[in-house]
Every structure is written in C-alpha cells, then in structure tokens.
Amino acid sequence: MPQVLTDASGNAQRDRQSPSKPVDNIIQLQSVSKTYRNGSQALIDVNLEVKRGDFLFVTGPSGSGKSTFLKLLYGEECASQGEVKVDNDFPAKLRGDRLSLLRRRIGIVFQDYKLIPRRTVTENVSFVLWAQGYTRKEINRRLPAALKMVGLQHKAECFPEELSGGEQQRVSIARAIVGTPPLLLADEPTGNLDPDNSWQVIKILKKLNQIGITVIVTTHDESLIRLSNHPVVQIRNGRLSSVNY
DSSP states (O other): OOOEEEOTTOOEEEOOOOTTSOOOEEEEEEEEEEEOTTSOEEEEEEEEEEETTOEEEEEOOTTSSHHHHHHHHTTSSOOSEEEEEETTBOGGGOOHHHHHHHHTTEEEEOTTOOOOTTSOHHHHHHHHHHHTTOOHHHHHHHHHHHHHHTTOGGGTTOOGGGSOHHHHHHHHHHHHHTTOOSEEEEESTTTTSOHHHHHHHHHHHHHHHHTTOEEEEEOOOHHHHHHHTOOEEEEETTEEEEEOO
16 A cells, blocks of 8 residues: 655655565655746656555645656656656656657546547557557457456447547546556546446456556546545645544
C-alpha cells in the first residue's frame, strides 16, 4: 500500500522502509518540486513511494498539480528539483528511443479519450502496437483480450462517433493496456462521464489492478473514491498529503 507520512509542518514525507525489508517500488519521488517559467509552483517537496501492484488515487482541486504529477512520471515534464524514478528508470534523464522505451511500459488514459476519429475501435487499439513494431500475428493475439477486458468485443468495427462517452473511454483503456504495461496512469478518466459510466470505468481499472498492473488515478470525484476503498493522497497548493475517506 502506498504510504505518505507528514512531518510537523504537514509536508508529505515518504514512508521509510527498513533496510532488512527491501521494497520493489515502481514509482519513487524524492523531494520533488516543479516550478514553471512564470513562477507558478505546481509541486513542492513531494515525496512518495508506490509499490508494484498498488492502486492509488490522487485527488485535489483543479490546478492543484495532479496532471503535472503524472507528466513527471511519463517524462513530459521534468522536475525543477528532486528525483523521479519510474520502473527503475529516471524519466528526466532519458531522451529519444530510451524515453520511448520507458513510455511503452506506461499506459496512459486521458479525460478526453484522444481517439482517432476516422479509425475503428480495432484500429485505434491496434495503432499503438503498430507504432511499436509488433507483427500482425502478435497484434491479432493481443487485441481480442484487450477488448474483452473492457467489454467491447461487439464494438470492434465501430467508429468513435458511434460510441457513447463511456464506451470511448473504455476504448482508450484498451489502447493503454494492449501492450501489457506494468503501470497505468489515468488522468481524470471519469471527468466527462455520468456516475454509472464512471463506476464502470473504475471497475475495469480495479480489475486490471487485480491482475498485477499498478494503477494511479487522478480525480476530484470523492464519491468514487469512497466506493473504491483504495489509498488516497491529495495535492493541494502543490503539497502532497495522505487522506482518509
């Protein structure tokens, strides 16, 4: 379980493990701060460890730094201070092919789906595998399992415009996990969905977690967090702290 301890001033501190009990962390942030060129501080002295197989919610108001936190993990942003380690690599130190190889081990789900409009469900999910050089045989092997996981086998030849918002988000989840990454990042995945579809998406993410994928979800939907019964950390004014629901 991810644990965040706070010091006397309320700043988040990572849980220190005994040297005799090594922990396989898939994510580790040490004293991480992010300040943008305009002087805006997105994150301040963030410390966090996430073990392989964890499911973690990251909550906080809009503009609190949740998306910045995820971008640091897949290398779209670099920390101004501190160290970010993901799956035994340091995203800020990687460039070109080496960064691409790390990103292949990270599935990403966005709030606005980011599907290709003129491509079918099959083509949208397969696209990431084509881009990574998988053979047609391997793509045909992986595709049905990914669509089954999100319950969309019967929609394989539909275009995004023929799907509901919830179905489009499930396609984006299938696309994110078809390459079997060990880590899945979901940035406000239910932000555009009604409560029923939101819960359906969370159930799929929970199922993926049960088969061993580490899942991190940013959200401001407290009702979903309460229903899900997973650890929660909050980012507020750039600082990270643990939250009990």
